[in-house]
Amino acid sequence: MTKPRKQVHLAVHFPGVNNTTVWSDPRSGSHIDFSSFEHLAKTAERAKFDFLFLAEGLRLREYAGRIHDLDVVGRPDTFTVLAALAAVTDRLGLAGTINSTFNEPYEVARQFATLDHLSDGRAAWNVVTSWDAFTGENFRRGGFLPADQRYERAERFMRTAWELFDSWNGVEVLADRESGRFVSDPAAGAFTHHDDHFAIEGRFAVPTSPQGRPVIFQAGDSDGGREFAAATADAIFSRHGEFTAGQAFYADVKGRLARYGREHEDLLVLPAATFVLGDTDAEAQDLAAEVRRQQTSGPTAIRLLEEVWNRDLSGYDPDGPLPDVDPVAGENTVVKGRASVRQHRDPFAVARQWRELAEAKGLSIRDLAIHVSGEQTFIGSPATVAETINRAVQEDASDGVILVPHITPGGLDEFADKVVPLLQERGVFRTEYEGTTLRSHLGLRP
């Protein structure tokens, strides 16, 4: 008897505002026009994907005190795009990243409950947190939150939102013309919540939505973040796409579930992954190298080095050798407003290592920057990529993958046309949607 085959979950991340996204390619379209979002969503739905995912940033990235201009800049509002996508798709899940620091629970719960109604049960919330005063300058309260309280606030925020989602439980919208009763309970939506971050009470405005609560995603990777996810999340947006690291992460977070009375299937592990397809593995490798070169222009390479050197290197030729000066010691003041600033704990050691590497291999600044940026997660023919994804799922390195195309909006087309059918042939990916809600696609309990 063979072990039952796990089903693969597939999602797509709308290309982001970082240098993974190649905007210089002639095929690269608008990152703002709705037609781009519609194209990607319809491709994902045609391929029976579980969901589409939107990231968010609430202040434009800055570099040395000026707006970072080398990557895609700007994006539309998360909730608004997802609500519009609900009009042009029927089954695809709609996942949005929403910050718990520069919002209030009542408003966010109202918006997610609305999105869930307007999409007939397809909403998901990736709960993120930030604390920086830099982002706070765009908001009423400024940089009000101490860094060490951001996860605590996120946790309280989410639990508060849950109470709001649940506040119409047991209340029916009767709409009974004869008796004249619209709702079954005069206290519909009543809630009272008091903790050390939120003290609110009243009536929630939105009746229980099709999923009850949106699907909850988390992206935290620290010990505390993993524990939070194990306690509360339906899925983790993981950074561990590589097989061995993926298995370790998977075992770790799934192992934490029992503590909270949760089952193995109650939390999905979905790493983000980039990919390049070719007709053959060799062709894919060549294409992948080209894409990496597009992703790291000369100016981008200089900036990558500046993040380590912590000083202006604009006088250096990206096609020339690495700087012979040393990094500037002290707090890195160059980069602001990035979701994840690369951590260079010892810039001197990194600089020395990179110089040695460049000398040994004869690499220019740009070559070196491309080299250290790493390869795409999946590179190969459709058959190779399908098998790599399937193996990761069957051998518990993940429950599926969140694909990050590097071209907007057509970057998923080839995957949908060539890789998905192979996964379907293997019997590990749906050929039709079975349910209508995202919870159903993900195999989560209602």
Added chain:
Amino acid sequence: MPGRSPLHLAVALDGAGWHPAAWREADARPRELFSGRYWTDLVGEAERGLLDFVTIEDSLGPQSTLLDGHDDRVDQVRGRLDAVLIAARVAPRTSRIGLVPSAVVTHTEPFHLSKAVATVDHVSLGRAGFRPVVSARSSDARHFGRRDVPVLEGVDPTDPLLVDLFEEAADHVEVVRRLWDSWEDDAEIRDTATGRFVDREKLHRIDFEGRWFSVRGPSITPRPPQGQPVVSVLAHAGPAYRLAVRAADVVHVTPFETADVHRILAEVAGVSHVFGELVVFLDDVPGAAASRKERLDSLAGQDFTSDALVFTGTAGELADLLLGWREAGLTGYRLRPGAVPHDLEAITRALVPELQRRGAFRTEYEAGTLRGLLGLPRPANRYAPA
């Protein structure tokens, strides 16, 4: 010649209509009020009637008949969806009509609202606006827990608390508008030679500093297709009139007779459009609309009254009233259908043809954007060099 220009018409959508018993009508769809298809159908009907725009009501709490707090009633529609998201949900399913959701500006973030309305404008290719709404209710304030607000005992336009709330609303709209302009139209350059995606000289901080908040900018969302989406304000008294004059492209006002029109026009001088606000019950047969309203009143257990004039009659009688007040200087109307779909369809299928016969309403959409329909030019960017 204001008296000769075609009328502009908007319709105010709210639940099953503005009469509290409207949801009990046989043709109402009370179980679908929280679905995308319901709103898509209503806005589609308004679009078939060539209306300038729809507004969608909103509030931070469930509906209540009380000035402040919850009324615990179960015989009226309770619960609503976020109006900006309804507008976004409807946008891809419509093509010409303007979408003007209400948005409470009292406890909310101008940064979020600005990018949300800009995005509705991007999704609809230039048909978005919003109607800022002030909340003075302590029950709404307690949903946020960020400020102490006394229980609202009455509406006195000279009450300093109320005056402040409208001043704050004006600041809020100012920030929303500055953020819309914080990207110049041609900021995205995709210059492969220098590797630059944007020209950062064309992205602007707004550096707003006010009594209630400061906002740095720029927005994360590029300038919307209309440049400045349309802002409409409902106003009954001094503070709201001042907000309209400072911030609005369209002001919705509530005259009950012609003399009111003249008085109000003096208060809101300078606003591009002054729309009269009426609740309407319309039927073909004289007297039928009044009987229908009476029937609904008896279901509701009380006579329906409103902050705006409640009109019952035929489309022809309503056209007479609308054109009469146009002579007095109004440029359009926002009609609140008493019951939906009945009174919405009466507007689109009886009133509109009646106005068209009199040469007072468009026979086809003449512009692709809401500003275009309202005859408003696309404004220059305040931050762009002249």
